[in-house]
Amino acid sequence: MSARLIILGAGSALPTRNNFPTSQILELREKQFMIDCGEGTQIRMRQMGLKINRLGHIFISHLHGDHCFGLIGLISSFGMLNRTADLYVHGPAGIAALFEPQLRFFCEGMPFKVIFEEFDAKKHAVIYEDRSVEVTTIPLKHRVPCSGFLFREKPGERHIIRDMIDFYQVPIAQLNLIKKGADFVTSEGNVIPNEALTTPSDKTISYAYCSDTAYSEKIIPLINGVDMLYHEATFAESEKSRAKTTMHSTAAQAATIALKANVSRLILGHFSARYSNQQILLNEAKAVFENAILAEDMMVFDI
Numbered sequence: 613m614s615a616r617l618i619i620l621g622a623g624s625a626l627p628t629r630n631n632f633p634t635s636q637i638l639e640l641r642e643k644q645f646m647i648d649c650g651e652g653t654q655i656r657m658r659q660m661g662l663k664i665n666r667l668g669h670i671f672i673s674h675l676h677g678d679h680c681f682g683l684i685g686l687i688s689s690f691g692m693l694n695r696t697a698d699l700y701v702h703g704p705a706g707i708a709a710l711f712e713p714q715l716r717f718f719c720e721g722m723p724f725k726v727i728f729e730e731f732d733a734k735k736h737a738v739i740y741e742d743r744s745v746e747v748t749t750i751p752l753k754h755r756v757p758c759s760g761f762l763f764r765e766k767p768g769e770r771h772i773i774r775d776m777i778d779f780y781q782v783p784i785a786q787l788n789l790i791k792k793g794a795d796f797v798t799s800e801g802n803v804i805p806n807e808a809l810t811t812p813s814d815k816t817i818s819y820a821y822c823s824d825t826a827y828s829e830k831i832i833p834l835i836n837g838v839d840m841l842y843h844e845a846t847f848a849e850s851e852k853s854r855a856k857t858t859m860h861s862t863a864a865q866a867a868t869i870a871l872k873a874n875v876s877r878l879i880l881g882h883f884s885a886r887y888s889n890q891q892i893l894l895n896e897a898k899a900v901f902e903n904a905i906l907a908e909d910m911m912v913f914d915i
Contacts, residue, residue, distance in 0.1 A: 615640040615765075615817045615915040617840065619881070620656040622907035624824075624846055625678040626885040631909055632656060633678035634882055636842070637667070638763055638819060641744040646670040647761060647821050653682035654689055660910050669740060671747070672703035673823060674733065674758035675710060684714045691722035698725045702740060702747075704733040704757045733757035736834060744768075750834050752825035754859045760822035762835060770810035780804055817915050820875070823882045826856065827865040832873045840915050841875040842907070844882035848892050851884075863893035867900035881907035 616639040623631030633650025644667040646653075657664065672680050683701070690699065701707065708728035715726060731739045731749055734757065740747040743766070750760030769791035777787070782796050790796060796804040820835040823844035835841060845863035847855040855862050861869075863880055870878040878901055883890050890906055897904040 615819065617819065617842070617879070617913040617915060618660070618662070619907045619909060619911045619913075620653050620660075621650050622881040622883060622909055622911075623650075623678075624844075624882045624884055625676070627652065628885045628888075631883060631885075633681070634823060635682060636821075637662070637664070639666075640763060640765060640817065640819075642666065643668070643742075643745065645747070645763065648673055648679040648823075649682040649686055650678045651681040654686045656910060667699075668697060669700045669702065671740075671761050672701065672707060673752070673760065673821070674704055674754060674756050675706060676756065676824070679824075680707075684711065684718060687715065687722075687726060688719050690724070691719055695722075695724050698727055700727050700729055700740075702729045702731060704759060705730045731759065733759040748834075750820065750822060750831050752822060752831070753828040754824045754826065758824055760820060760825070760831065762838070763817075763819045763821075765816040765818065767816055768813040770806070770813050772810050773808075776809050780809070782809065819915060822869075824860060826859040827861050827869070829869070829872065832869065835869075835873045835875065837873070838875050840877045840879060840913065841870050841873065842879040842881055843869055845880035845893050845897065846882050846884050848887070849896055863897040863904075864900050867897040867904055870901045870904065876903065878904040879907050879913065880904060 618637040620635040621632035623633050627633055632652035634648045635650050635653040636647050638645045644664055734751050736749055738748050746764050748762045750762055752758040752760050790809055793806050795806050818838040820838045820841045843866035844861050845866045846860035847862045849862050849864050852862055866880055880897055894906050
């Protein structure tokens with residue numbers, strides 16, 4: 613299978629000409645998941661010509677404005693576009709109390725419901741699950757309750773080997789069980805192991821989002837081995853003390869997490885507006901973890 617990560621905003625609290633505040637869309641298994649919704653999110657979506665008819669869930673990491681100021685505007689636009697499907701917004705405790713009054717004031721009479729599902733940002737737990745995808749929280753270290761998100765594709769069915777199915781005359785009625793891993797028992801009572809009848813299912817995809825957070829090795833076992841990690845890289849090493857004070861990370865610290873977690877690829881984001889040229893951040897990260905890249909607004913990554 614494949615997935616796409618669409619960066620709508622790679623900046624932090626202060627927008628710049630090139631970087632809007634944080635937002636992105638993950639496309640996985642014919643579904644769309646939005647992660648954070650900073651100011652300007654829907655503008656970037658318009659600029660990219662994105663069709664979001666498969667967007668049913670928005671995940672908000674924490675209640676700082678650069679991660680949620682765009683939410684009420686986006687919902688209002690959905691209403692004007694005559695959306696009818698319910699929209700689920702997953703966020704830390706308090707998000708409903710913050711946004712429901714705004715919805716009543718600005719979005720009364722919309723043809724769809726906005727359903728807030730709150731989670732405990734201090735706990736690692738499953739907060740969304742369907743037949744093909746599971747989303748779990750990643751407790752982060754920030755000034756307010758904040759959570760990252762791990763998106764993991766569930767394993768699909770095994771692939772049957774047609775020649776072997778025909779050879780052992782496996783009834784059609786048993787093929788679904790075989791695909792799910794069952795052995796086959798012949799009419800003579802012989803057990804044919806599943807490995808002789810099938811090949812493994814396709815490799816699953818995993819993506820971890822970690823912003824905003826100070827350096828924390830506690831997240832390493834939760835994201836170990838993911839295909840792609842998005843980790844905030846607000847500051848360069850020269851501002852390491854400021855990163856600690858504001859509970860953010862440097863690019864080198866993000867790369868250290870990627871290295872220790874054995875991830876396949878690292879995407880750096882949430883850049884401070886002080887860096888008009890973010891190459892210094894990339895250079896410092898690549899000195900620790902080679903397979904690192906800078907996020908850019910409207911950039912699309914294949915996973």
